[in-house]
Amino acid sequence: MKAKIIRYGAYGDGIHMSYLPHLLKDVGYEQVDVECNHKVYQLLCENPYIDNIKAIEPQEVFRNRERMIFKHWDIISEGYDKVVNLYRTIEYEWLAMEDMNEYFMSTTYRRKKYGDINYYDITAIEAGYPELVGRYRGEVYYTPKEHEIVEKFISGLPGFKVMINLSGTGPHKRFAQVE
Secondary structure: OEEEEEEOOOHHHHHHHOOHHHHHHHOOOOEEEEEEOHHHHHHHOOOOOOOEEEEOOHHHHOOOOOOHHHHHHHHHOOOOOEEEEOOOOOEOOOEOOOOOHHHHOOHHHHHHHHOOOOHHHHHHHHOOOHHHOOOOOOOOOOOHHHHHHHHHHHHOOOOOOOOOOOEOOOOOOEOHHHO
């Protein structure tokens, strides 16, 4: 059995779905292929559960022809037993985006509307595996060179180290407890 994952997004979007190739292999897919954009590719290119990975930038490839992306998906989905297309699944379905009225509503309103489910679990649900919610988390694999760079960076620092990303790509994605 063969599976295809489609995900274009920012780094966080890639991390939230990074375990999906592993999940698909665990449930019996012998081949898992991925089409993603460059940011997601950077996170997934070393993933041992991915057999083939291709990066495209859909806004460049399909500029002024947005409907063509649907035909593209039909074509690249041929021959697969399962296709998991995560395009705009978190965005717009589970998160208010800047071009939505809900984005400007109160935090209380947004939490009530969108719930309190995390994005890892949303990915399992959107992929068709609600029974596996909570079993997987992000899986990012690094090259030996990347490990070497980080080891060199932290080796000169004394004590216990914690690396934290203080913000994301939007103003609502911040580490509020940083103070």
